[in-house]
Amino acid sequence: MSLHSWFIALGQSSLGHAMQTSKWDFALVEMVHLLALALLGGSVLVVDLRLLGIIFKGESARLIGRDLSRVLIGSLIVMILTGIALLSEEAGKCYYSPAFRWKMALLAAAVLFYFTVHRSALLRTDHGRPTPWARTTALISLTLWLGVGIAGRAIGLL
């Protein structure tokens, strides 16, 4: 099955049908998506500002990364599930949307980066001052996550 036919199948599923016919279902899922965004964005921001050496200097970057990763993962799961529901409303159209494609590419890059390079920078920094390498990692992380948000907003506009 091609990727496109998965999108079509999602659009024609009972989930897609519910999202297309009930305005309230869509609104409700959108609200939950936004609530999770607040938590995800907050944890990314605090972790990356620690890695930049702007806040929580001297506190363990390892501890902050570990604790807030739980918040990040929890809200990421909620955002992905609600995101699939939102996608099902116009799956066929989203497949061809450049904004949607950008969002998915940036999301994949952000998640991959977060759990590899970014994680190792947090572990290495721990209680110390961030190296230029750790700061660069934080800036890349912030840029990728912000990019996901901007591309996400653009889906409804472009």
Place this chain on the structure above:
Amino acid sequence: MTLLQHLCQLLYDSGFGTMIRESDYAYSIIESVHVITITLVVGTIAVLDLRMLGLVLRPISITRIARAVFPLTWSGFVIIFVSGFLLFWAEAAKMYTSPAFRTKLILLALVGLNPLIFHSTVYRRVHQWETLHVSPWRARVAAIASLTLWGGIIVAGRAIAYF
């Protein structure tokens, strides 16, 4: 027509309000800034609330977390208030009658009241409990109230698009 409604209509009809409303990009860009700044305002407050509930960053004291996140929260608040006011300006006449917008304003007033009560009560003795892994029950109530109210503000804000 009440005075307030009249003022809303004046804003709505003003050149600047009309410009934002009718521009191809202005409204969407301001709205995007408004939505993304939620992370700066609510996201950072949530970190402090979760700490008071004992769910994250337990080894770090409450005041240390408050000192780290409040500059972010406040700068976010300036951005979200200014962008929100511009969005209101463009749609003021519709906002006057929107039940979702009214709900949002009431919730905003309540969320402002919460820290006022918190700071004049249990937070005055914060140095006695700031290092406890789980804060006293009054602080936990304030944290839950804050998370609930901010969540309600996001939901009501999104609902403005619908009613």
